[in-house]
Amino acid sequence: xxxxxxxxxxxxxxxxxxxxxxxxxxxxxVCGPTVYGDAHLGHARPxxxxxxxxxYLQHLGYKVRYVRNITDVGxxxxxADSGEDKIAKKARLExxxxxxVVQLYLxxxxxxxxxLNVLPPSIEPHASGHIIEQIEYVKKILEAGxxxxxxxxxxxxxxxxxxxxxxxxxxxxxxxDLQNTTRALDxxxxxxxxxxxxxxxxxxxxxxxHWPSPWSEGFPGWHLECSTMGEKYLGEKFDxxxxxLDLMFPHHECEIAQSVAAQGHEAxxxxxxxxxxxxxxxxxxxxxxxxxxxxxxxxxxxxxLTQAYSPMVIRFFILQAQYRSTVDFSNDALQAAEKALQKMxxxxxxxxxxxxxxxxxxxxxxxxxxxxxxxxxxxxxxIVIATLFEAGKIINSATDGNAKLNAEDxxxxxxxxxxxxxDLLGIKTGTDEAGADMRPFEGAVDLLMDIRKNAKExxxxxxxxxxxxxxxxxxxxxxxxxxxVEWSLK
Ligand code: ZN
Numbered sequence: 221x222x223x224x225x226x227x228x229x230x231x232x233x234x235x236x237x238x239x240x241x242x243x244x245x246x247x248x249x250v251c252g253p254t255v256y257g258d259a260h261l262g263h264a265r266p267x268x269x270x271x272x273x274x275x276y277l278q279h280l281g282y283k284v285r286y287v288r289n290i291t292d293v294g295x296x297x298x299x300a301d302s303g304e305d306k307i308a309k310k311a312r313l314e315x316x317x318x319x320x321v322v323q324l325y326l327x328x329x330x331x332x333x334x335x336l337n338v339l340p341p342s343i344e345p346h347a348s349g350h351i352i353e354q355i356e357y358v359k360k361i362l363e364a365g366x367x368x369x370x371x372x373x374x375x376x377x378x379x380x381x382x383x384x385x386x387x388x389x390x391x392x393x394x395x396x397d398l399q400n401t402t403r404a405l406d407x408x409x410x411x412x413x414x415x416x417x418x419x420x421x422x423x424x425x426x427x428x429x430h431w432p433s434p435w436s437e438g439f440p441g442w443h444l445e446c447s448t449m450g451e452k453y454l455g456e457k458f459d460x461x462x463x464x465l466d467l468m469f470p471h472h473e474c475e476i477a478q479s480v481a482a483q484g485h486e487a488x489x490x491x492x493x494x495x496x497x498x499x500x501x502x503x504x505x506x507x508x509x510x511x512x513x514x515x516x517x518x519x520x521x522x523x524x525l526t527q528a529y530s531p532m533v534i535r536f537f538i539l540q541a542q543y544r545s546t547v548d549f550s551n552d553a554l555q556a557a558e559k560a561l562q563k564m565x566x567x568x569x570x571x572x573x574x575x576x577x578x579x580x581x582x583x584x585x586x587x588x589x590x591x592x593x594x595x596x597x598x599x600x601x602x603i604v605i606a607t608l609f610e611a612g613k614i615i616n617s618a619t620d621g622n623a624k625l626n627a628e629d630x631x632x633x634x635x636x637x638x639x640x641x642x643d644l645l646g647i648k649t650g651t652d653e654a655g656a657d658m659r660p661f662e663g664a665v666d667l668l669m670d671i672r673k674n675a676k677e678x679x680x681x682x683x684x685x686x687x688x689x690x691x692x693x694x695x696x697x698x699x700x701x702x703x704x705v706e707w708s709l710k
Pocket of ligand 1 (some may be wrong): 250
């Protein structure tokens, strides 16, 4: 079938037919984590959203180069009390090398992403590994006349840029509004205008991460790393740039200004943003004490959680909403997602156990086309899930002996679940709710089922009953159905 993938483009504010710049190849850049703490829910949603896009583009036959950066320097999100860079502060408090802090949290981030079945990107560049490239990028902006040096720091001249181009095209803001709303932050006295943002910052004496540059011993501004590494690995113009909606302004707006200033044109063809997550109706924030880390979700170890939620429950829950809508986390909503996922996994297991009949007694609609149409419709994962549950009704009725499916229909259904549930939604089917690998365990129980079947055929009722009763004592439900034996954990 012909696939026409329509994606919402934040820059053009419309759903557009996706056309890559180079036939067969897609360049995709997604803003990655700032590594000075454990990953929380705010990290899970963009990672899962762009994992779905990464999987789907590859499924459609594109060769995808997916770059997701690691912000390990220059994020001007300073600690409110000391004004220190957060990585540097952590390093000082815990007596670690700054790179030890980065590695520690990066390892944990990777561990969490693996648990969520998020595929690793093609390239994961560190900002700290691209200082030379960032200095060269600043030079280009200075040469073009859109930046100025001030006391060892270099700032982007937003007002001048706005006279020649337009600052604010992505977020729809205009410079007049910004002039009235920009708060006074550090370095104001060095800037010509409060809106100007740092491309290079001179390091203060307590700043432990700094590098030499033509302007000062210092570090690059946060917005710069993405423009620089995007250009380095994907070229001056590439297909997709993604991230959370909170990055649209100022981060992505500043990236656009930087690339127009340095290259004379925008770098990105499609801007895609996932919407935010709230927790029980509230934004995640320090003041609400609701920054729940992924580890705390997996262990149920945060006071707001009534139980633990497995990585697959978190993933399934996030995919139950289209990526551009908001998602609200609550225990009730997560428990509902847990039940729905269990139902889905039961359907998947029953589908594997079904035996073909000579003739189908029900009509199996073209669920595959429906699911592809949903994926093509700006990655409408909730519709894909609803389609799988629709198919599940037929599978359940076949399992209960109320319907029969021939070999062709069975293989169509198996292809549907393997393609949509396993490959594209990335749901691990071989795990229990807690995320443990169940395959060896399932294999062992299936072996016992085979022995019991042989015993029954030889009318060895004692062995057959013994296996059933011992398994029941261990918490297994063994049911003899018309299709054969079915087992589940009670
Ligand atoms: Zn970025």
